Amino acid sequence: MRMYFVGIDLGTGSTKAIAIDETGNTLASVNKHYPTISPQQGYSEQDPELIWQAFVYCLKKITADVGYPPNAISFSSAMHSLVPVNQNGEALMNAILWADGRSGDIAAKLRESDEGEEIYRNTGTAVYAMSPLCKLIWLRENQPQIFNTTHKFISIKEYVWFKLFKVYEIDYSIASATGMFDILELQWYAKSLEKAGINASFLSEPVYTTHYRTGVTNEDIKSLFTHTTFVIGASDGCCANLGGDAIKPGVAALTIGTSGAVRISSNRPIYNYKAMTFNYLLRSKVFICGGAVNNGGAAVDWLIKNFLELPEINKDAYKQLFSSIEKVKPGSDGLIFLPYLFAERAPVWDAKSSASFINISAMHRKEHFLRAALEGICFALYDVLKAVEQPEQPIEHIVISGGFITSAIWVKMLADITGKRLVISQTDDASAIGAIYLAMEALGLDTPALPNNTGNVIVEPDMELHRFYDRLFDVYSKLYENIKASVHQLYDLNQL
Incomplete structure (x- = not known):
């Protein structure tokens, strides 16, 4: 059986998966949609459990289409989501998404303060309502009952990763989009955490984008992926640049x-x-x-x-x-x-x-x-x-x-x-392919020049x-x- 790899893109409206063999040929692809919830104007949420179910569906479907499990699975994911979870990893509310604007006034006030530019220069994330930092401040001020009972504040990718391995880990790429991660020191940024009213124990352990694990613990899929390596991957934007050359x-x-x-x-x-x-x-x-x-x-x-x-x-x-x-x-x-x-x-x-x-x-x-x-x-x-x-x-x-x-x-x-x-770009899904590149890098393999990246059309101004x-x-x-x-x-x- 030839080696192949799966890139999973956890997106705003759907989860997508693409399977590529080691020579760059596309073997299969699948997409599963889920709804975005807007309980009131300016709010944008999703049920994280539906994202998990879509993830499992895509993995099972693409494995069935190819006929056997992949050598590695790697992640791309939308940025800026926030999911408060309890000690069992269960969501205490819907995921607050990047497009959610409820913390707009908080972000505007912080942006105009002396701290705003300092936070921006250390974390690399715009001070805006999309930032999980601003979402956390909003949560602390407006829903203290949830804020005070939260065990971890995580993203949709961390939610899926925890269900797979029962550990809280976050890749440097997703972490660098939170407004709370020092992008030069590669650690949680103390001033942002103080502003949010938390310490590092409320967040996941930051790891490299090529970090990987084996031995899935989730009962629903562990028998299917006994020998598959799971690579944590990066954010969708970073993966898109990598996959799109x-x-x-x-x-x-x-x-x-x-x-x-x-x-x-x-x-x-x-x-x-x-x-x-x-x-x-x-x-x-x-x-x-x-x-x-x-x-x-x-x-x-x-x-x-x-x-x-x-x-x-x-x-x-x-x-x-x-x-x-x-x-x-x-x-x-x-x-x-x-x-x-x-x-x-x-x-x-x-x-x-x-x-x-x-x-x-x-x-x-x-x-x-x-x-x-x-x-x-x-x-x-x-x-x-x-x-x-x-x-x-x-x-x-x-x-x-x-x-x-x-x-x-x-x-x-x-x-x-x-x-x-x-x-x-003739690449159907650069983000998922970028995730596959990270998986191959993690396994020490050369990344091929994918056929989808050849024969591109040039448009001159x-x-x-x-x-x-x-x-x-x-x-x-x-x-x-x-x-x-x-x-x-x-x-x-x-x-x-």
């Missing part, structure tokens, strides 16, 4: 899914407190730096629903959207969109932010609004790219992935706005259009700061 100097990774992100690899943190670029660990002294935006595919779905007024969001809906904007020239005849429909993270970091169309005139039609919206999403990601790009190491090309790569006009728009050569877009971006980049006070006033009025 974007860890070399001069290469960035850009993803547009529901949200969006720009990430580069660096041998040191890249600090920018104004834009609050993140610095997450892939390995010791290998940092994945960048920024994430909340408004990618989610903003496009809003457009389809409210501008095209289509009853269902499907491939035909996207086709109609992209077809309608082809008749509009670049720049949308002066119409600009600030795409902050779902608040915004980098580089705005404002839980009260909202979207705006600027410079509307009588000449503008529905298709102008549609094109301006896509341009606005690209501008938002270009804003992050400019914040993370270093003068001594300019970005030569960007590896792009996510659902938007199926639209030639959107991809070309991104190339023209950024002025960068784009490489369209039109530099004349880029110079035009740069002038438009100069206007875009100043707009939100000019209207921010009014946006906050309207937000507060709307809460009355």
Whole structure:
């Protein structure tokens, strides 16, 4: 039997698994969805037990499809989740997810304090509602009965890992996204813990991303994986850069899914407190730096629903959207969109932010609004790219992935706005493949050049259009700061 490896990606809306043999051939893949819960506005939660069940389903299904258990299983996982558990590892409440905004006021206050920048520079995590540090402070202040009875505060990956081995361990990558981990000293950061009102005993033991265990204790699956090695892996963003071959100097990774992100690899943190670029660990002294935006595919779905007024969001809906904007020239005849429909993270970091169309005139039609919206999403990601790009190491090309790569006009728009050569990744799931790379590294094996990473499509920018877009971006980049006070006033009025 040939060796093979499984990458598991514990995501926000689903758990995905992909099986790859040692030569890089894909053997099988599986996906299991679960719901996100929003008990009130601004809240985003998930039942961690459903994530565990999806994980078990994916493992059993992919093993059955291949016909025998894998040599190793490795993890990618969404960041910034928080699950309070009791001494038996049972969740005391739903997992609070990255998109949850309940601690927004706490984060804003901390960000404006003297401690804010110090915490950011030591932990590499933006001071924002997504941060588990801010979630912990909120929990202590608003749900003391849960806070005071919690045995450990963990993430969704730690929840699954504990069910497998009955130990609390957290990889450096997930730890570096908590706002409580010192990314240079590789230990829990005392000032953050003091701010949260806990000590290190309430958190898991930090370990390398190639840390592994054998001997599953869970009765449901231990007989199936007696000889399988489980590698703890890293976060989804770090794994995506690794799996998408974007860890070399001069290469960035850009993803547009529901949200969006720009990430580069660096041998040191890249600090920018104004834009609050993140610095997450892939390995010791290998940092994945960048920024994430909340408004990618989610903003496009809003457009389809409210501008095209289509009853269902499907491939035909996207086709109609992209077809309608082809008749509009670049720049949308002066119409600009600030795409902050779902608040915004980098580089705005404002839980009260909202979207705006600027410079509307009588000449503008529905298709102008549609094109301006896509341009606005690209501008938002270009804003992050400019914040993370270093003068001594300019970005030569960007590896792009996510659902938007199926639209030639959107991809070309991104190339023209950024002025960068784009490489369209043919990897179906870079995060899961990155996790597999970590498994092979842990076992001392060479990682293959996966077939999915070959034959990538190259898209070159039109530099004349880029110079035009740069002038438009100069206007875009100043707009939100000019209207921010009014946006906050309207937000507060709307809460009355």
